[in-house]
Amino acid sequence: MNLHQLRFVREAVRQNYNLTDAAKALFTSQPGVSKAIIELEEELGVDIFTRHGKRIRGLTEPGRLVLESVELVMQEIDSMKRIGKEYAAQDSGSFTIATTHTQARYTLPRVVQAFMLKFPKVRLSLLQGNPRQIAEMVQRDQADLAIATESVAAIDGLITLPCYQWEHVVVVPVDHPLLRSKSVTLEEIAGFPLITYDSAFAGRNKIDHAFVLRGLKPDVLLEAIDADVIKTYVELGMGIGIIAGMAFDAERDRNLRAIPVGHLFGMNVSRVAVKQGAYLRSYIYTFIELLTPTLNRKLIEQAMSGEKEHYEL
Numbered sequence: 418m419n420l421h422q423l424r425f426v427r428e429a430v431r432q433n434y435n436l437t438d439a440a441k442a443l444f445t446s447q448p449g450v451s452k453a454i455i456e457l458e459e460e461l462g463v464d465i466f467t468r469h470g471k472r473i474r475g476l477t478e479p480g481r482l483v484l485e486s487v488e489l490v491m492q493e494i495d496s497m498k499r500i501g502k503e504y505a506a507q508d509s510g511s512f513t514i515a516t517t518h519t520q521a522r523y524t525l526p527r528v529v530q531a532f533m534l535k536f537p538k539v540r541l542s543l544l545q546g547n548p549r550q551i552a553e554m555v556q557r558d559q560a561d562l563a564i565a566t567e568s569v570a571a572i573d574g575l576i577t578l579p580c581y582q583w584e585h586v587v588v589v590p591v592d593h594p595l596l597r598s599k600s601v602t603l604e605e606i607a608g609f610p611l612i613t614y615d616s617a618f619a620g621r622n623k624i625d626h627a628f629v630l631r632g633l634k635p636d637v638l639l640e641a642i643d644a645d646v647i648k649t650y651v652e653l654g655m656g657i658g659i660i661a662g663m664a665f666d667a668e669r670d671r672n673l674r675a676i677p678v679g680h681l682f683g684m685n686v687s688r689v690a691v692k693q694g695a696y697l698r699s700y701i702y703t704f705i706e707l708l709t710p711t712l713n714r715k716l717i718e719q720a721m722s723g724e725k726e727h728y729e730l
Contacts, residue, residue: 463477509536583685702714
């Protein structure tokens with residue numbers, strides 16, 4: 418048994434059981450991949466993959482267990498490599514963050530700026546997607562950490578910690594009648610065409626749930642993943658918007674006004690997620706500390722070791 422065989426098994430699954438694509442991804446030959454997998458199966462005494470003729474189609478039951486072990490072994494190998502790299506170059510390397518548009522646009526700029534001043538030799542990359550996509554990027558080692566509000570807390574294999582709380586705001590033109598309301602109600606909001614986030618983003622599930630509980634069905638005119646898009650259409654007079662409070666800037670959004678509505682939709686918690694068992698370079702801990710002063714390396718390491726049950730905002 419050798420590491421090449423384990424890599425071939427993992428890549429075959431990642432490439433949807435296409436050995437030609439797996440070979441290309443690993444810069445080797447398809448016959449070599451096929452032979453190595455067969456030799457591993459013979460050594461283990463079980464079939465890892467189901468086959469139709471010479472083509473593999475999926476994992477057998479023991480194959481699924483083998484894959485779990487392969488992932489653990491490869492994760493440990495990757496961690497050892499990172500340890501070596503970190504001690505060879507303490508303040509340089511690469512760092513990939515997976516996050517949503519709202520976080521990348523409104524929360525991270527000041528954090529990234531401060532981080533780059535501390536670690537100018539680190540090559541930082543930002544990957545964007547919906548919460549499920551960015552969680553999968555961390556699971557697949559395409560990113561070192563994820564930052565989002567929804568979904569990441571429930572993903573197997575990830576350690577998540579709360580960063581900060583925020584509430585939604587209703588954005589309206591400067592002369593809108595809702596501005597005369599002392600305390601905006603769901604019924605008042607439901608009386609106007611609504612422009613808000615796509616169902617996968619920025620607490621949209623809480624918005625929908627609040628209306629359902631009151632037996633209201635708002636007229637959702639437009640859904641978007643980008644608060645700037647929502648604000649643009651509100652400025653055009655097409656409806657009122659519901660966005661994350663962090664996405665409103667009174668100086669920049671001079672043609673709009675924001676009405677806090679945390680009392681209607683509740684508070685939301687943005688979280689940072691890392692892969693369970695991953696080795697984090699020292700500057701990643703620093704980045705998390707810059708993102709939220711409530712977290713420090715000790716708390717993060719406790720969470721990584723399984724002691725996270727009692728830490729919430």
